[in-house]
Amino acid sequence: MTDSINFAQIRDSIKSIPDYPKPGVIFRDVTSLVEDGDAFKQAVVALAEPFINQGFTKVVGTEARGFIFGAAVANILNTGFVLARKPNKLPRETISQTYQLEYGQDELHIHKDSLNESDKVLMVDDLLATGGTIEATAKLIRKLGAEVDHAAFVITLPDLGGEQKLHNLGIQSYSLVSFDGE
Numbered sequence: 001m002t003d004s005i006n007f008a009q010i011r012d013s014i015k016s017i018p019d020y021p022k023p024g025v026i027f028r029d030v031t032s033l034v035e036d037g038d039a040f041k042q043a044v045v046a047l048a049e050p051f052i053n054q055g056f057t058k059v060v061g062t063e064a065r066g067f068i069f070g071a072a073v074a075n076i077l078n079t080g081f082v083l084a085r086k087p088n089k090l091p092r093e094t095i096s097q098t099y100q101l102e103y104g105q106d107e108l109h110i111h112k113d114s115l116n117e118s119d120k121v122l123m124v125d126d127l128l129a130t131g132g133t134i135e136a137t138a139k140l141i142r143k144l145g146a147e148v149d150h151a152a153f154v155i156t157l158p159d160l161g162g163e164q165k166l167h168n169l170g171i172q173s174y175s176l177v178s179f180d181g182e
């Protein structure tokens with residue numbers, strides 16, 4: 001199925017914005033990808049394809065851009081979709097995990113009753129940079145007793161070390177395109 005995916009088209013649809021949000025950063029903008037219906041469809045199909053019929057019971061997506069791709073992948077895999085959200089957004093009882101940002105720290109929450117020991121989870125996000133966000137997401141999933149060994153991203157920034165961080169957690173990462181030099 002991935003034979004029919006035009007990875008160059010997916011890559012070309014992602015706009016790169018220099019010096020955003022601060023000097024020296026090249027922002028890889030998936031909003032331009034999702035605005036292109038064909039590129040969006042191909043990206044979602046390519047993200048889901050390796051995980052079809054592999055026994056996944058849930059997809060977890062991380063706020064906010066992870067929701068766009070995660071929910072679509074869950075539909076293809078015929079699984080439920082679980083939201084990992086920033087603080088004060090989820091109405092039921094949650095568990096939380098703090099993680100480091102470049103400056104300071106942030107926190108992610110997940111509903112306590114959204115996963116359990118019987119779940120096999122695929123994590124989906126738009127982009128892997130340092131891996132701090134996806135590491136926090138994996139810790140939440142594991143705290144609830146669910147299994148998580150795979151994460152899928154549209155974009156990886158290999159220079160920022162996220163793949164190694166995931167590897168150290170025993171999580172295999174899969175991405176559609178990578179951008180060096182950041």
Ligand SMILES: O=P(O)(O)OC[C@H]1O[C@H](OP(=O)(O)OP(=O)(O)O)[C@H](O)[C@@H]1O
Nearest residue numbers: 063064065125127128129130131132133
């Ligand atoms: O690998 P990391 O270094 O953790 O960075 C990757 C994360 O950063 C971005 O999210 P951001 O926190 O900017 O939130 P947003 O999706 O709400 O814009 C991106 O969508 C990933 O979730």
Ligand SMILES: Nc1ncnc2[nH]cnc12
Nearest residue numbers: 025026027028029127129
């Ligand atoms: N360079 C980048 N572009 C888009 N989102 C990001 N999140 C972290 N680094 C990023």
